[in-house]
Amino acid sequence: MFLPVKSNQRARLTVAFSHVLFRSTEASGNNEDVTTTSNNSTQTPSDLSPPGPNEEVLPQAHHQNPGHCIASFAAINQMRTNAQLCDVRLEVGVETIHAHKVVLASVSPYFYAMFNDDMLERTQGLVRLHDVDYTALRQLIDYTYTGEITITEQNVQVLLPASGLLQMHSVRDACCKFLLRQLHPSNCLGIRSFADAHSCKELHTRSHKYALQNFQQVVGTEEFLLLPFDEVKDLISNSQLNISSEEKVFVAVLNWVKHNLATRQIHIAELMSHVRLPLVSRDFLMTCVESETLIREDSSCKELLLEAMKYHLLPEQRSLMSSQRTQERRPEGMKPYIFAVGGGSLFAIHNECEVYNPRTNAWTPVAPMLWRRSRSGVTALHKQLYVVGGYDGVSDLSTAEFYNPLTNKWTNITPMGTKRSCLGICSYDGLIYVCGGYDGASCLSSMERYDPLTGIWSSCPAMSTRRRYCRLAVLENCIYSLGGFDSTNYQSSVERFDPRVGRWCPVPSMTARRSSCGVASTDGHLYCIGGNDGTMCMSSGERFSLRRNSWEPIAAMHSRRSTHEVVEVDGTLFALGGNDGSSSLNSVERYDTRLNKWTVVNAMVARRSSVGAAVLECFHLERGLVQTTNL
Template identity: 55%
Template sequence: MDRQPSPEQGLERLFLTEAPGQRGVWCLRRGRGRGSCTDSTVGSCVGSDLTRGAGGEQSLVGLRGGSLDVREQSRVEPAAGEVQQGHWSLTEACPEAERARPRQPRPTAPMEGAMQLLSREGHTVSHNSKRHYHDAFVAMSRMRQRGLLCDIVLHVAAKEIRAHKVVLASCSPYFHAMFTNEMSESRQTHVTLHDIDPQALDQLVQFAYTAEIVVGEGNVQTLLPAASLLQLNGVRDACCKFLLSQLDPSNCLGIRGFADTHSCSDLLKAAHRYVLQHFVDVAKTEEFMLLPLKQVLELVSSDSLNVPSEEDVYRAVLSWVKHDVDARRQHVPRLMKCVRLPLLSRDFLLGHVDAESLVRHHPDCKDLLIEALKFHLLPEQRGVLGTSRTRPRRCEGAGPVLFAVGGGSLFAIHGDCEAYDTRTDRWHVVASMSTRRARVGVAAVGNRLYAVGGYDGTSDLATVESYDPVTNTWQPEVSMGTRRSCLGVASLHGLLYAAGGYDGASCLNSAERYDPLTGTWTSIAAMSTRRRYVRVAMLDGNLYAVGGYDSSSHLATVEKYEPQVNSWTPVASMLSRRSSAGVAVLEGALYVAGGNDGTSCLNSVERYSPKAGAWESVAPMNIRRSTHDLVAMDGWLYAVGGNDGSSSLNSIEKYNPRTNKWVAASCMFTRRSSVGVAVLELLNFPPPSSPTLSVSSTSL
């Protein structure tokens, strides 16, 4: 019986061998039987060119621009390094191709005593220990305490501090440069440090291991310079934070100097700001008395100095001079040039400044005194006489606060007042006036608020009172020469102007001016038209009296007062007749909002441009308002209170000139029509023990 051929007989084999002298290049040869091979070369390829065909067949690509299919026909095991039809093994012959060939997961060979695991591509587990760094540094700290593996000893004064260079270099740029550059210390095991406190260095080395340090009054003055030297900015910042929390009038100058010495710019700015904001108290301290002349000059010449009155600056200067009068009397003229003498009252100038021997014996000081008195004697020329010494100071950090004063509601006239702080969006009740006032004129002069005239429910008033935000008190001022309610009030060049109104018998066109420095009222030119329910505003150094009621009709006319020539002249009339309107100036334009035209309460708004000499309409308010007040603050116009034709209002809306839209603002505590409104720039607000109310904006 014929023997069947073995599976190997008659089959052509393909052998894959590495080309001589060309590592990684493989030649495919034909042959029959084990070990037999012809010299005919089918082709060559790089091991990574071996791929699996889309249909599951195996192919060897790169052979003369094509591919050779190797399909399954036999299960005979090939010799190592050969490729057979139907079965192949490239593990030894072509390792790169073997690694590139896709594989199915297969059980790994079990290790003795081990479980059998699956090999899955991309299946791993990531581990991240959050405590590793902490535990490692704790261990290194313990090693340092025991002296294990320490490779550096720091010598400072009589103290020796052992440590590890790698720890110090990893935390401090100073030590990193010392131990990693070509410095002699990088090869030494003992290093001596200078200009650093031993205890501070010990604390900072301990910080390098533990990331913990306690800063207090007992170590901050040595710790901060040491941290600066070692460039440990985190510790340096902690020291600055502690010193910032310690600021007080008694030490702020010392902290400012300390910050300047060690280039702590943020602390320096904060300490300097604190000095300016608390100057009255700082000027009474020993630190101030010991300041050099240059620093005193810098302080008293600052526009940002927070002082209730220029009298405080004058007294501070004299106190500093008299602390060492023999050495410092020569500096009086330079110091007096920084005191804004024109802002002092005439009584103070004559009773204190002129009477002070240190001042009156210097010719330069006499010239300054004459300049101040001239400023007082020629109030109508103050716009021309203005210098840096006539400009009121404005404290850095001060913000605008809106005051709503008096007014009335159904069957009531108010003497109480409230104030709105835009920084906190809160209303605060402040001290009440001594007299109830509706139809009142309100304006700010310097850092005080003035309530002028009005109606108390019985009679029209000539009385005036002013509010001091520092003491949260009202005090009486000199009364006007005429009773006035429904008047217009505005301030210009430190003077308070009152125009028009009603005296209880007739509508007025007269006007007068009050000088807080001299405490006197002076009559000025009368308006061309009688006006009650009029509003007055200041624009470009002139006063504008807008609209009103002349006892027969509501007015659209407007007139302008020029203080230098003491005369009123007409300007373009409004687009609508308006009495009891709100008037304010914003971004060089005069705005008038709402009011009454004789038939109805208005919500329309218009704007006057002095350059164009014409009025134009802008977006109307959301609510009709008359007997309200209008004020500019933070780039917005605020329409406050008033009457909508049927009831008094506590609502407020504000106008954005950039979007030409009105939006709601926080409401007042109290409904107020015929209210007076003004804005003060304040640093410390609210006053102590003031009730507050936070009211979110409501839809109008």
Template identity: 50%
Template sequence: MQLLSREGHTVSHNSKRHYHDAFVAMSRMRQRGLLCDIVLHVAAKEIRAHKVVLASCSPYFHAMFTSKYHPLPSDEMSESRQTHVTLHDIDPQALDQLVQFAYTAEIVVGEGNVQTLLPAASLLQLNGVRDACCKFLLSQLDPSNCLGIRGFADTHSCSDLLKAAHRYVLQHFVDVAKTEEFMLLPLKQVLELVSSDSLNVPSEEDVYRAVLSWVKHDVDARRQHVPRLMKCVRLPLLSRDFLLGHVDAESLVRHHPDCKDLLIEALKFHLLPEQRGVLGTSRTRPRRCEGAGPVLFAVGGGSLFAIHGDCEAYDTRSDRWHVVASMSTRRARVGVAAVGNRLYAVGGYDGTSDLATVESYDPVTNTWQPEVSMGTRRSCLGVAALHGLLYAAGGYDGASCLNRETQVSLHDYPAQDSSPAMGRTGPGARTTFLPLLKVSGGPDAHSAERYDPLMGAWTSVAAMSTRRRYVRVAMLDGNLYAVGGYDSSSHLATVEKYEPQVNAWTPVASMLSRRSSAGVAVLEGALYVAGGNDGTSCLNSVERYSPKAGAWESVAPMNIRRSTHDLVAMDGWLYAVGGNDGSSSLNSIEKYNPRTNKWVAASCMFTRRSSVGVAVLELLNFPPPSSPTLSVSSTSL
């Protein structure tokens, strides 16, 4: 029959079900024993199959059944010509499941078979099944089994699972250390864990207790390891009370000369706080959990008719704000800083009086706890952390910046925030009622004091050379910088540096502009100051100081004029948070990219906050379970 067609015309056929139908047919043939050309023997089990199917799915079987292309010695029989092959070191049931997988591309991984299936899949080089086993084990990680899964992954060279399990152990160490698996670990693995910088522990006390529990689990065999273990515990980071009441009282520790030396080192670290910069060792370095991310906390502040005790926190990973626990005291004009894994709110103004009280926030429990009060009432103060110590400098005690009796008009106090709830006016706002006040006494506003959380005590340090309130303080290169402020008569451009080793303040180059209530932060080795008040208006200008050059230079201005805001560095950006624009309190935030020299909008806070305190904590799990999850989108500046 002759067909008429166009020259070159063809029809293409592609059956999407061909491969599926073919493998279904081959699976049925295997079940019926048709055309099977290989029998796998494992233990007492026989598994019939087709070489071509096994070889096409498994590199292991491919090498076995095609070995005729790689001749063996004459006295060896190649499996490629055999119809029966015996396999060793593989579970019979797992092999049967994997052969079935070769035909169906389906397998179920669960608690009952994962421990035999993973090594079998590794042997047969079925990487997809192996990955599925690892994924299942990863989903099952728990403090009670993570050490076992980590060891299993190490044995079978599952590098990704090994890393994930090890990270889980570090992140959940407090719970892991209470398990039987931990008590049975060999010394080498315990040392590896307790020496890690990435260990996630609320306190070094948890590491100390874990080490002692491990030793006492088999004390006769393990007491010899106490000195090596104690070298990994960061004893200087323990409180003095704990060192004397627990560590020194423990016979396992006290009877070892090497442990005594470690205890002396820790106590010396406590007794010489001004020398901590030079006494630093690996045992004085705070741990930072792997996987932790920065969270920005906005604490207190004020807005129209209100002073806030509530707090909120911003997680950059989710770009969301969350409400966290409120402070026990309302605080505006508060100093806020992070020391270790806690946030400290220092002093401030509660609407009635200036405060000496201090409280700290525990992100693990989402609670605020009282700390030892300062020796001086302070609002409008500067607060910063250095070498594990909290410094409070300058401020206002509710009377005056002076230490002598004087008569002052409120005209002398250029206002900072005109909100009635903010009580006294300060630099920047309009004043409508100007009585005369008689004030007397009070500490100097150039005074400074230092809080040691490990000792639970405040100590006076050298006073600044200039009285400063509405001042900000930041830490750079192991020194503190007090920037600008207000001295009761004028807004300041001056800056001074505190060196803790010599306990002295020295002047450095003055800013390009006078500024009180500015935001100050350190980023990439430079000191930034943003906004503030120059005595006539709120500013949006920004400048930075290079310690190496000893000079200030202008950078891009903020998009909004801000004073009484706070500035903080996070993830390579500067965040300007809240404040007052000269007419109202703000909930807006903008961030600065030093690489592009530009400010852009960031997600707004829920609450308008001027005279706010801001700090950053590195947290693994955020938000805390008890905090509501809310979000506010960015606004265009």
């Protein structure tokens, strides 16, 4: 085609339409080709009429067909099916597949090197492949022409190694992702072994993590019983093992050994050294561990048993017996949650409980307590939440119970030796300490502690002051008791108990009298917030510096609060519920210790004065709540 020659231009010959852009116009349902001209205008072919006498002639236009590659590859694939223009045959066993070298080389670096480098197969029309499954190869060759492949439970175990051999990484990655979606306690160990054999690092890491997180279900599978010794040891020695109690690990080891006793008995001592026997309950230690023949007949196992018994018998010396076996396992993914327990509003005493996720700023209900309680003591220990004493609307209580977040259930434990409401409580070194409070007749100064391993309450030295509505906190291996009411005066006094020497000693008093205040410790400081000074509920707060041995004021809360709770999460304080002098509160505030600033966050569902609260680290709590609720 010749273009007209203008007077000020030299004549030139060009092709008017060297390239046309094709687009699918979905809005109009029109699949016409679209032309993009050099001046960026876009027109359909029907609009490209010859220019008028006074219009500028367009020098060029572009044509592109987006479906070109798809149509071309479909045609090439059809030629492969008909064995047309094929220049290579792939032989696996007695089976042969026709293909085109250029297509194979464009998708597989393995074939690219084979057909381009100085290799024997470069000039051959027949290539014999070894160590590859024919069905997998057939599917992968189909994929090179179509870009599509179907991965199933039946073919993934041959597709993954074949795609790895041919360096078809996108298919290999798709196989790994498919296996990740198939993870289950019954197959995670097998998938982990398969991933290790084929160097799938991410799949191996995530399947191993899955086995750790679901260990309690994994140990009941045949895959676990068939594991080699080294892999069993690798699992049970891991500090991130997710278990409800160490008893589960002991039973798992015994079951594995007894599955093939003749060859596995020699490993029992080494495996038991990774079971944290000091952390099992005394009943289990005496009825299951001590009576087990395999333990009694092995001298190393007997030493481990004696170590555990000593740990149980001498709770005051546990800090001196610290070792890997006395450390609680902490699964990866454990996150802190704030539990609000019981309390009262108007004339009602609650047994309802709720939990707050600081990361989502949301409250969720959990199972109610077995008893209605306000003015109780709440603390967390060994992945469980303990609630002690309190008032049920009729009498003060000595009963206690604990909550297991894995089952979303409450269970009774041994009652205290004394009825206590308005008590102080904390956990330290594997023990729960309670002191002060009110027994229905008088304010108390007595102290007792509970050992979850033995289920026994023991008396401890009493405080020097009677304290009702006192609060306890742990700072630098000592227990601090703050404020309260001694039946005559509201207290500003503070005293400190050192469990290592078993003695109370005075600490500088607070700047204000505070009963029913909120107390928490973080970063070398003891915080005391709100409370009642005998004339009104307070919003002010102060903190004690252990280094300076003195108190200093902090910013006041937005609301006046007494009978509330203060808890610490990752260096941040939360004040929950309580009473402002006229009504029960459900509001919650967060304190930033660095900025010295309070911020209001989402309120609790229920109004709760005399509330109990504690922080408990849980693993996927919301998911567990949904599962247990649906049971």
